[in-house]
Amino acid sequence: MRKISADYIFPGNANPIKNGVIVYDGNGVIEAVLNPTIDAINYNEVEVYEGIICPGFINTHCHLELSYLKGKISEGGQLHNFVKEIIDLRDQFTEEERLEAIVLGEKEMIDNGIVGVGDISNGDSTFEIKEKSSLNYHTFIEVFGSDPTIAEPAFKHAKGVYEAYFNKTSASITPHATYSVSDPLVVLINAHAIQNKSLITIHNQETASENVFFREGKGAMFELLGIAKKTNNSFIPTGKNALPSFLGKFNRVYKTLMVHNTFTEKEDILWAQKYSKTIYWCFCPNANEYIEKKQPNYSLFKNEKCTIGTDSLASNWSLSILDELKTIAKNDASISLATLLKWATFNGAQFLGFEKMGAIEKGKQPGLNLIEHVNLEDLTLQSSSRIRKLI
Numbered sequence: 345m346r347k348i349s350a351d352y353i354f355p356g357n358a359n360p361i362k363n364g365v366i367v368y369d370g371n372g373v374i375e376a377v378l379n380p381t382i383d384a385i386n387y388n389e390v391e392v393y394e395g396i397i398c399p400g401f402i403n404t405h406c407h408l409e410l411s412y413l414k415g416k417i418s419e420g421g422q423l424h425n426f427v428k429e430i431i432d433l434r435d436q437f438t439e440e441e442r443l444e445a446i447v448l449g450e451k452e453m454i455d456n457g458i459v460g461v462g463d464i465s466n467g468d469s470t471f472e473i474k475e476k477s478s479l480n481y482h483t484f485i486e487v488f489g490s491d492p493t494i495a496e497p498a499f500k501h502a503k504g505v506y507e508a509y510f511n512k513t514s515a516s517i518t519p520h521a522t523y524s525v526s527d528p529l530v531v532l533i534n535a536h537a538i539q540n541k542s543l544i545t546i547h548n549q550e551t552a553s554e555n556v557f558f559r560e561g562k563g564a565m566f567e568l569l570g571i572a573k574k575t576n577n578s579f580i581p582t583g584k585n586a587l588p589s590f591l592g593k594f595n596r597v598y599k600t601l602m603v604h605n606t607f608t609e610k611e612d613i614l615w616a617q618k619y620s621k622t623i624y625w626c627f628c629p630n631a632n633e634y635i636e637k638k639q640p641n642y643s644l645f646k647n648e649k650c651t652i653g654t655d656s657l658a659s660n661w662s663l664s665i666l667d668e669l670k671t672i673a674k675n676d677a678s679i680s681l682a683t684l685l686k687w688a689t690f691n692g693a694q695f696l697g698f699e700k701m702g703a704i705e706k707g708k709q710p711g712l713n714l715i716e717h718v719n720l721e722d723l724t725l726q727s728s729s730r731i732r733k734l735i
């Protein structure tokens with residue numbers, strides 16, 4: 345039996361407990377969480393740490409297979425240039441280099457206290473590593489194609505990758521982004537998702553030109569993808585932002601994660617609330633800093649089910665949820681540490697269906713992170729705050 349305490353326990357789904365104690369049974373399952381204002385505690389038999397303890401982090405948005413692009417893409421180039429650069433670079437690396445980078449990327453996540461990951465895959469390069477991994481994965485097989493005539497082969501390819509995955513209950517076929525999936529492809533993805541009750545994830549409103557794409561049928565992304573030509577000039581602008589224009593094409597959605605949301609407006613959130621009760625949101629603050637140098641309006645999302653992602657090493661300096669939280673805290677001091685940690689743990693575990701994770705409570709095995717160098721006076725993160733993985 346192990347008993348662990350720190351200055352504060354942040355359970356992930358409840359208020360912080362000052363000097364709380366987490367009691368583990370012999371099998372590494374939490375047996376009890378004690379609160380000194382209610383429970384009698386003998387601290388002589390407790391491991392006591394300085395700092396705060398929270399559950400292991402859930403990274404709801406990563407592309408582990410792109411780890412080989414670390415440091416290769418220019419910063420601040422906006423999304424359309426990022427896409428261009430990836431296309432130019434992607435064939436210049438050997439399979440060995442890619443695999444090596446995947447192994448290192450995963451190790452970085454583990455060292456940074458991440459225990460569960462929602463990972464985007466276009467191919468099968470990460471599958472063997474995931475099968476043996478100590479991390480919990482849900483893999484999103486991503487499909488894209490803005491040319492309506494290639495919908496069937498594109499979907500067939502994704503289906504093949506999906507079939508190659510070792511555990512279908514933790515995989516789903518998912519659309520890439522609002523701007524890169526044609527109407528016939530939406531129909532195919534939607535049918536598969538309904539049949540399999542799939543989790544869906546969509547890159548959403550990461551760049552301003554995504555809204556212009558749907559509102560006016562023009563802009564940098566519209567031009568880059570040659571939409572006018574691909575659709576024989578039949579694209580009809582909706583006059584609405586990207587989120588309602590795209591998600592509205594799905595006639596039923598199970599749990600759906602909107603990723604980035606940098607240019608998401610209040611009306612979009614209101615629309616999403618009406619559309620489905622199972623919409624989750626994922627922020628990747630450092631990827632936004634890397635590509636667009638712009639942050640989402642976090643305050644709009646205070647009452648929403650938010651989660652945190654690192655995105656890939658193609659557009660980030662690290663795979664660290666704590667680094668992401670620091671960036672949010674720097675940009676919006678009104679989001680409390682308890683809220684940030686709920687986003688980084690409980691909400692992500694709920695979205696991905698990792699039932700044993702995301703909360704420090706009886707019966708769970710959430711992993712345990714100690715965050716050191718937290719300002720304990722006002723419970724805020726500092727730039728020197730760092731992770732020590734306890735379990």
Ligand SMILES: [Zn+2]
Nearest residue numbers: 407547655656
């Ligand atoms: Zn992404």
